[in-house]
Amino acid sequence: MNSRTFMMQGNIAVAEGAIDAGCRFFAGYPITPSSEIAEHLSKKLPEIGGRFIQMEDEIAAMGAVIGASLGGLKSLTATSGPGFSLKQENIGYASMTEVPVVIVNVMRGGPSTGLPTLPAQGDVMQARWGTHGDHPIITLVPASVRESYDMTVQAFNMSEKYRVPVIILLDEIIGHVYEKVTLPDPLTLELVKRKKPEMAPDDYLPYINDESMIPPMANFGDGYRYHVTGLVHDETGFPTNDTAKIEAMLTRLNTKLDKYQDEIIQVEETDTDDAKIGIVTYGSSARSSRFAQRQAREAGIPVGMLRIQTLWPFPIQAIHEFSKKLSHIIVPELNLGQIAHEVEHAVRGNAEVLRVNKITGEPINPEEIILKIKECV
Amino acid sequence: MDYLPYLRKDKFPHIWCEGCGDGIALKAILRAINNLGLDKDKIAMVSGIGCSSRTPGYVDFNTLHTTHGRAIAFATGLKLARPELTVLVISGDGDATAIGGNHLIHAARRNINLTVLLYNNHIYGMTGGQVSPTTPMGDFATTAPYGGMENNFDIAGLTIAAGASFVARSTVYHAKALERMIEAAIKKNGFSLVEIMSPCPTAYGKINKKGLPKDLVLNQKTQAVNLEKSKTMSAEDLRGRIITGILADREIPEYVNTYDKIMSSAQRR
Numbered sequence A: 001m002n003s004r005t006f007m008m009q010g011n012i013a014v015a016e017g018a019i020d021a022g023c024r025f026f027a028g029y030p031i032t033p034s035s036e037i038a039e040h041l042s043k044k045l046p047e048i049g050g051r052f053i054q055m056e057d058e059i060a061a062m063g064a065v066i067g068a069s070l071g072g073l074k075s076l077t078a079t080s081g082p083g084f085s086l087k088q089e090n091i092g093y094a095s096m097t098e099v100p101v102v103i104v105n106v107m108r109g110g111p112s113t114g115l116p117t118l119p120a121q122g123d124v125m126q127a128r129w130g131t132h133g134d135h136p137i138i139t140l141v142p143a144s145v146r147e148s149y150d151m152t153v154q155a156f157n158m159s160e161k162y163r164v165p166v167i168i169l170l171d172e173i174i175g176h177v178y179e180k181v182t183l184p185d186p187l188t189l190e191l192v193k194r195k196k197p198e199m200a201p202d203d204y205l206p207y208i209n210d211e212s213m214i215p216p217m218a219n220f221g222d223g224y225r226y227h228v229t230g231l232v233h234d235e236t237g238f239p240t241n242d243t244a245k246i247e248a249m250l251t252r253l254n255t256k257l258d259k260y261q262d263e264i265i266q267v268e269e270t271d272t273d274d275a276k277i278g279i280v281t282y283g284s285s286a287r288s289s290r291f292a293q294r295q296a297r298e299a300g301i302p303v304g305m306l307r308i309q310t311l312w313p314f315p316i317q318a319i320h321e322f323s324k325k326l327s328h329i330i331v332p333e334l335n336l337g338q339i340a341h342e343v344e345h346a347v348r349g350n351a352e353v354l355r356v357n358k359i360t361g362e363p364i365n366p367e368e369i370i371l372k373i374k375e376c377v
Numbered sequence B: 001m002d003y004l005p006y007l008r009k010d011k012f013p014h015i016w017c018e019g020c021g022d023g024i025a026l027k028a029i030l031r032a033i034n035n036l037g038l039d040k041d042k043i044a045m046v047s048g049i050g051c052s053s054r055t056p057g058y059v060d061f062n063t064l065h066t067t068h069g070r071a072i073a074f075a076t077g078l079k080l081a082r083p084e085l086t087v088l089v090i091s092g093d094g095d096a097t098a099i100g101g102n103h104l105i106h107a108a109r110r111n112i113n114l115t116v117l118l119y120n121n122h123i124y125g126m127t128g129g130q131v132s133p134t135t136p137m138g139d140f141a142t143t144a145p146y147g148g149m150e151n152n153f154d155i156a157g158l159t160i161a162a163g164a165s166f167v168a169r170s171t172v173y174h175a176k177a178l179e180r181m182i183e184a185a186i187k188k189n190g191f192s193l194v195e196i197m198s199p200c201p202t203a204y205g206k207i208n209k210k211g212l213p214k215d216l217v218l219n220q221k222t223q224a225v226n227l228e229k230s231k232t233m234s235a236e237d238l239r240g241r242i243i244t245g246i247l248a249d250r251e252i253p254e255y256v257n258t259y260d261k262i263m264s265s266a267q268r269r
Helices: A010-021 A035-047 A058-070 A081-097 A124-129 A145-162 A172-176 A243-255 A258-264 A284-298 A316-323 A338-347 A366-376 B022-036 B052-058 B071-081 B093-099 B101-110 B155-162 B175-187 B201-205 B213-223 B255-268
Strands: A005-009 A023-028 A051-054 A074-079 A102-109 A115-119 A138-140 A166-171 A178-182 A227-229 A267-270 A277-281 A303-308 A310-312 A328-333 A352-357 B043-047 B062-065 B086-092 B115-120 B166-171 B192-197 B224-226 B242-249
Touching: A005 A010, A010 A023, A010 A035, A010 A074, A010 A102, A010 A145, A010 A166, A010 A172, A023 A035, A023 A058, A023 B071, A035 A051, A035 A074, A035 B255, A051 B071, A058 A074, A058 A081, A058 B071, A058 B101, A074 A081, A074 A145, A081 A102, A081 A124, A102 A145, A102 A172, A115 A172, A124 A138, A124 A166, A124 A310, A124 A338, A138 A145, A145 A166, A145 A172, A145 A178, A145 A258, A166 A172, A172 A284, A227 B052, A267 A316, A277 A284, A277 A316, A277 A366, A284 A303, A284 A328, A284 A366, A303 A316, A316 A338, A328 A338, A328 A366, A338 A352, A352 A366, B022 B052, B022 B115, B022 B175, B043 B052, B043 B071, B052 B062, B052 B086, B062 B071, B071 B086, B071 B093, B071 B101, B071 B255, B086 B093, B093 B101, B093 B115, B093 B155, B101 B155, B115 B155, B115 B175, B155 B166, B155 B192, B155 B242, B166 B175, B175 B192, B175 B242, B201 B213, B213 B224
Parallel strands: A023 A051, A023 A074, A074 A102, A102 A166, A138 A166, A227 B062, A277 A303, A277 A328, A328 A352, B043 B062, B043 B086, B086 B115, B115 B192, B166 B192, B224 B242
Antiparallel strands: A005 A178, A102 A115, A138 A310, A267 A303, B166 B242
8 A cells, every 4th residue: 555545534634735735834723623634733834844823813823824924934724614704804914915825614504603513515605705805816625535635735836826815615524524545745746836026126016017917925034125015005015095006906916817717717527528417516515416416327317517626716617618508507505505696697597507405514415416306307 | 323224215204193102112113123233134013003003114124014903913923934033013002902902912921022012092093083992091082972981901011911021111202211122122032012102192182182292292201100119109199100111021931932942852753
């Protein structure tokens, strides 16, 4: 057996993925069902020269990861719904100041304290719009333990490359399920580091609007003495009330990911070529969906499945293309239809969108999806 | 001394009102930095939200203007990532003891090597004069039209109780003493806090009929009583007075040093 083969839960796969991605700073606060990430990193990070700190609250943890990232360390925090709510203001700060950070939310039932030990997918819209104002964000949704590892590596790469907060949405099932995984040799991973300024400090414009739309980022202490603020700023980094500069800055901020969406947006298609009925799903609901899709195929019903891996920016184009050949699209999710709305928007009337929802803290039973498929036949 | 090498000249004029103490405090900070001969590249100044928190915009260091109350949390991450930096936190009474109170006491408890320069003006100045945790009871504010009804924080006492290595208090009237305290605070290996009494004539002085802006500063001269003298005075006599001086200076394990020791042993295993 390969020495990198383990029985491992999704939360630990996130922690291991972070280490292999080069993360050397973690700040967090205990919360079920994410705490294993912090526990694992509290042991591992000191062994490899990294920093772990348990902060006094979730807000502080989010602030600390931004501070550490400005110091040059790839930085991670992990939480669940209530803590994710508390982090939102500083997530907006990271988005506005373009400081790379990765945030894991192992989703549990909500609202409020909700169902601490039970799974849900109720934070998918919060991941997109939880902080105030228009802002860019990337959100990845793994559906297995191995994918939790891979997406954590990707999250750091995307965060560093595009200077944007990247959210990884696990749910309690993916966070806690144990699966056999063989992890890659970390030396084979392609790792991305933020682009550093090449000009002299006097010529450095920390928020320059160049062709890449992603300004180079100097670390604090490296000789580029610049200003970082959550206020709307111009290319120099200082606050501005000049409407032309406000427009230029906020336009670049909110469109910078458009330029790279082909490399950001990922979906996995299964049996879609001849499908007449589609399933669009994500995270642990994709596991129930895949079982149902396979059973439907065995019964001779042409069902195909599109699994969303990058939730934000939303894969509008992929879902739109998929919908062209379908009569119905079923959207199973552990909430009351948050992503079904987005799917309807992407489908633009090509197919009828049906929902399979559950908010009782139980996973979706494949039988419930099969019943919905039969309604479409 | 020449202040200009430390300033971003093109960012002036500053936002502070005539008679505000924040400019005097800034000069004391810059003199302390100059006395210590610190390299500008190795200084980070982190602030939250408020009038005093605009200071980082004017100084030529690595500067970070964060969210309301959270400067110490950001500074904690930065210090852990870059222990070689001198990390200064600029905050106000509302920023550091109301919305950010949790971070203040926990950073003091950890005794992480940050220097917090906390400007106490008894009011929320930037938002127009609302009552703060340090508005003296009975004093007026735009959200205390009948006078403040709440007891106040003793910021220095709070920070000492929470475990900081070094805590001092001075006023902008005593600018020279303030400079020496800031210098000592920066030199201290551990969490240090200097409470800087900085009057706000606009949002606090006017509504409370405290006289002209200069009177607020001059009042500090008569209000101040040094720590030694205060020990001989009754609680009654100390009411309304400002106890100044180095209030705590003690050796307590510093957090990053402790972390580094544990990290070394973890790496050897």
